[in-house]
Amino acid sequence: MTQKPSTSIFQLAVIVSALGFFVDxxxxxxxxxxxxxxLASLGLNPAEVLSKGELLISIQMIGMVIGGIIFGVLGDKKGRLKVLFGSILLYSIANILNGMVGTLNQYIILRFIAGIGLAGELGAGITLVSELLPKEKRSTAAGFIAGFGLFGVVAASVISKMVDWRTCYYIGGALGLVLLLMRMQVQESSMFKHIQQATVSKGNFLMFFNNRKRFAKYMQCILIGLPVWYIIGILVTFSDQFGKDxxxxxIEPGTAIMYLYLAIAAGDFSVGWLSQRLQSRKKTLFIFYGIAIVFTLLYFFQSGGSPAWFYFICAGLGYGAGLNVVYITSSVEQFGTNLRASAGISIPNMVRGTLPLMLLLFKFTRGIFHNYLTGGWVTGLIVFAIGITAAWFLDETYGKDLDFMEE
Structure with missing residues (x-):
């Protein structure tokens, strides 16, 4: 059995993980x-700002998928802490360089590199904390990490109104480097230390695919998170275009994103508390699916309303999207210690990485119906149906003992 660390170790790990997700x-x-x-400062016209903006988001998400696999494997082979150090160093440097771009191609390359670095943060933090904390406290700790961390988006929105876009990137890079110094005091997971001498395979990403049950769990954990990034990456990121139609x-996307993430933070705190109260991941997940669906319907029922009402609906969508804590925590709990970081880090990034596919689906549906709004709600119908079906068949993991290995 692994040795239990002190309460101060718990607190430091939770605080540093929360700050890390803030910067992330x-x-x-x-x-x-x-x-x-x-993009306008780089000389792109309004049509290119829309099309190249979609491209850059897709490139960043592809980088996160690749980074999720790389850092997940490293997390199981070399340790959770090394991932937290490596990821924040990479995306901090990439952030600073993003502020220096002079061409679209440079921007594309650096958003890809930043995406790789960003991939390791949340999954590694929740994996580390889940292994350090008693099982009764995992829900509230994960909710705090995700809830507090999401105020980073609010900070980005506020700062973007105060300084130019290049300075925004410089500030992000500096914050990451400061946090890197704070992480020197955090201790490694005792569960990870326990398996270091074991002969079992560690961080073997192919293990997700060589066992039918394990593969099904892995895919379910990815699919249940799709509605979150449909809301973030389509409904709110392109809220100006939806508002126009x-x-x-x-409608300003930056303002919509700020309201969205303020509400996601509230949702994350609520999910952690409710999951603890109900002693169930799945019941909590379906409750927040219901909230997200209600506000998605309200979103598309708008016609000629006010920006204030539009932003209120964005906030409601954000509160429903607080379900992201459930799918990430459940992903960590589904798998053994020798594969846990690979799951906990790669799955959130696989979910993020589906955004390019959802954007393609959105383009396809709006092309069929020749209508931006119709394409949007049809895409949402498909995405929610997939997520809810996957969640229905997922195993309950509340209170599960994590001190086990995948053979």
Whole structure:
């Protein structure tokens, strides 16, 4: 059996993980917030700002998928802490360089590199904390990490209104480097230390595919998170275009994203508490699916309303999207210690990485119906149906003992 660390070790790990996710979300959604001014300053016309903006988001997400696999494997082979050090160093440097871009191609390359670095943060943090904390406290700790961390998006939105887009990137890079120094005091997971001498295969990504049951669990954990990134990556990132087609003028994506993430933070705190109260991941997940569906319907029922009502609905969508804590925590709990970081780090990034596919689906549906709004709700119908079906068949993991290995 593994030795239990002290309460101070718990607290430090939770605080540093929360701060890490704060910096992570700052950079992750910063491009969505400053998409228009940054691309316009590089000489792109309004049509190119839309099309190249979709391309850059897709490239960043592809980088996160690749980074999720790389850092997941490293997390199981070399340790959770090394991933936390390596990921924040990579995306901090990439952030600073993003502020220096002079061409679209440079921007594409650096968003890809930043995506790789961003991939390791949240999954590694929740994996580490889940292994350090008693099983009764995992829900609230994960909710705190995700909830507090999402204020990084709010910070990005506020800062973007105060300084130019290049300075926004410099600030993000500096925050990451400061946090890197703070992480020197965090201790490695005792569960990971326990398996270091074991002969079992560690961080073998192919193990997700060589066993039918394990593969099914892995795919279910990915699919249940799809609605979150449909909301973030389509409904809110391109809220200005949706607002225009709804006859609502003056919608700013940066403001919509700020309201969205304020509410996601509230949702994350609520999910952690509710999951603890109900002692069930799945019941909590379906409750928040219901909230997200209600506000998605309200979103598309708008016509000629006010920006204030539009932003309120974005906040409601964000509260429903707080279910992201459930799928990430459940992903960590589904798998053994020798494969846990690979799952916990890669799955959130696989979910993020489906955004390019959802954007392609969105393009396809709006092309069929020749209508931006119709394409949007049809895409949502498909995405929610997939997520809910996957969640229905997923195993309950609340209170599960994590001190086991995958053979």
């Amino acid at each position: 979300t700052y950079d992750l959604l910063l491009f969505a917030i400053i998409r228009k001014p940054s 709804m006859g609502i003028n003056g």
